[in-house]
Amino acid sequence: MKKPEQRDLFPGALEMMILRTLKRQPLHGYALVQHIKRTSNDLLQIEEGSLYPALQRLLKEDLVKAEWSISSTNRRVRIYKLTAAGARHLERQVSSFEKMLEGITRVLARGES
């Protein structure tokens, strides 16, 4: 059994990371996983099982769009792209995340002193 905290950091974190990654360049699902893994220096292991539901969610809310195409290894893949709405959403999310992070950091710092 997978423990929930391994799946996701907090609600929305996976989506935020997906959006952030897609903002840089459109990617297919597998590349997304690899990319997040790489950029986090293997600190964040994305549960691949939760990736696709998350992607479907984003698709549904028009934050990303998907297109079938052929990968460099000659496979049929679905490339995900950030939409304008997705970019706006990401901005909001990041800013609220930063605020939250700042708050958490302050509380943690207070606790130490």
Place this chain on the structure above:
Amino acid sequence: MRYLRALITRFAELFRKPRRERELVAEMESHLQMHIDDNLRSGMTPQEARRQALLRLGGIEQTKEIYRDRKSLPIIESLLRDLRYGLRVLRKNPGFTTVAVLTLAIGIGANTAIFSVLESQLWRPLPFPDSERLVDAHVVLRENLRQWGVLSSSVYKTWRERSHSFTNLGAYDYPANRNLTAGGTSERVQVMPVTSSLWDTLEVPLETGRGFLPEEETPGRDRVAILTDALWQTRFASDNSVIGKPIVLDGQPYIVVGVASPGLHFEYIDEPAIFVPLAMEPSEQALRNTYVIARLAPGVSPEQARAELAGILETIPKSGGGQAESTASVTNLRETWTGFAARSLFFFAGAVLLVLLIACVNNAGLLLARGLGRQREFTLRAALGAGRGTLIRQSLVESLILSLAGGAAGTLLGLWGAAAFAAFIPQDTLPRNSHIALDARVLLFALAVSIFSALLTGVVPALLSSRVDLNNALRQGASALSSGRSQNRTRSSLVIIEVALALVLLFGAGLFLRSFVRLEQAPRGFDAPGALSFRVSLRGESYAQPEQQHRYFRSLTDQLGTLPGVQAVTVGTGIPLDGHTLSASLNVAGRPPRRKHGTGVLTYAVAPNFFGFLHMHLLAGRAFAPQDSGTSPRVAIISRNTAHTLFGSEDPLGKVLEFVPDERRGVPAEAPSQIVGVSENAQVFGANEVPFDVIYFPFSQHPSSAADIVISSNLPRGALLGAIRETAYALDKDQPVFDVHTMDDLISSSLGGARFDLLLVACLAIVGLTLVSVGIFGTVAYFVQQRTREFGIRLVLGATPAGILRHALKRSFVMGFVGLLSGVVVSLALGRVLRGVLYLVPGEHTGMLYGVKIYDPLSMSFACILLFAVLTLASYIPAVRAARVEPTVALRYE
């Protein structure tokens, strides 16, 4: 908003699933492949590479499931799944499904039929714009709020002038038959006097022409008429030029000024053909049979309007038509017009509801039995992870499918039932002649009843059969599963409820049957088999005087008497059961009045041979004789009831009756009359009536313009009728003969209402009894089957087949006994509650039952014995099967 959109897309997803899902699968396949490729590159064996990749992805199926639960609405989706599953299960058990659907179809159909009758007769708005704002305003007695039924024109005019509660007020008189002569032919038509304001009050426009003017409401200026669209079409070929032309009503010319719109229907009363102005003298104080319709002003409640009218009524001096003992009443017009039928219709609705309840209980038993049979399936499903909620939902969905199917079949059955109801119910027992039709409201009702019965049948079996104890179930095997104690208790209670409900129905049917027999046997007080009656109502200047009226009827009877084949002819202002009667108020000379305004009686004026002809038995004194003429001393014959009311056990012969002039109606007093005879009570209006106080005068002393002529002959009806018409038209061609019927018709139609009640209740009782026997049979058979093994052991241990039979029967007898007992208690309690509605009470003539008591022992024993017989029969067959069982078979029985 966002949520709503999500909901809508999710809903849409329900139907788009396959494509999306295929895409997802394809995408994940390619993801998996890429992962495997990577793993291979990093040096794994192909098997290991695949395993690792699959572990990472977490399994395609699970992901699909997570994705699915997010993607569409899980509740609806699983409901659809349950629905598909339920349909499959029901299709596999055609016998069970057919019985269950049919049972419900009968219950729901009967309810839908009655509902559509209630809807079309009582609740459908009247055919006028915004008709629920229309009220009936009238004067009632302060003491009992009973309708006075009469109004003086000054009260109407004062109300109209001073009240502010209404946007408009109009009045009408009941339509009356008059002779219409136009274009050379004459016919009898219904003519309805209305005020000029009635059109505006009802807010119905005219087809063409103009309405009445207020000044045309004065006597002398009221010779104008408005035709109904129907008459205009049939009689005048929709010719516009008829406006301004004269027509003749009862010999007097009226100018046609307009034609009413085709949409104008009064529904509840005889449709009038012609409207004339309701003419009243402004200061007229005499009471008349005028009815007031008013349209409530916006925001005014009927109670506020009533208070205002009552206040105005009090300011009218007594001499001006106001009465200290009366007050105003304002009621919804639709309810006023249809209310008289509500009582019996609601009673039928109650009886029909009983049938539905029986059907539901029956199906609950069926479902329960089937639930037990499916215990293995439920256990399996529970073991595979279905929660109790899922199991309950599945069971409920199945009963919902059954009920909806039953509802659909029931609606068709209901349509047919409503048509049959309308066809069989006697004329004028329904308040409106609007069509009973299927409309959205009826469909909605059928749907609601279906869902209601699904819950009623489904909940208990669903709860019981979903209670799966996995440990026990899997350990002990199927045979131990089915004999849960609570389930047996529930099944017994269902049988008890069924028996009780059926008893109520059967007892009711017994009461109606007994009541009908009583009615048929009730002394009618007259008898004239084969006699034919018809009516003549003299119109025109030449019959204004009583002597002229007397002369006409005497000539007519004399001439008819000389026709070949005619045995006897008599005449009376009315005959028993045809309801034509006059009334008077009287006191006994030399005694203080019993009531302030005298004792009210119904009066007839009849020929000397009237009593002999109709076999109306004289209890004392003599019949009228030819010498009781207009110039001889006034005489009267009173009915037995009148004698009892006025004189108790005293001898009434020779006493003198003094008549109270009816100032309220503007009727002058009759001359005092001496009582010369007492006759047996004869029915006046119908079979189902409390005897009235009736007195008879000689026709020669009290001639009337309208009378019934009764004739007995050995001629065939058609020939006799032809001879009658010929004779009457030879005497005066302008006086039509109408209301022709035989005395047997009158008697038969007087029993029509009771016959219909009996028919309906008996049908419902038979349906109920059938359902109950099926239910009991099923339940007992099930009990026996369940205990086959036990019986086998008993037989092996030395029990005799007879002992087993007794044993098997004992249980159903106990259930039957408890059921009958509860049924008796419920019936008696219901009888007490409904006594006022069901039973004829002294002074009221509207009860549905005649001559039986609420605890009528005969009906009760009849119901008990019949049910007990059915119960025994339904239990006996399975019990015998149990007793015949071979021990070896029984012991092997699983």
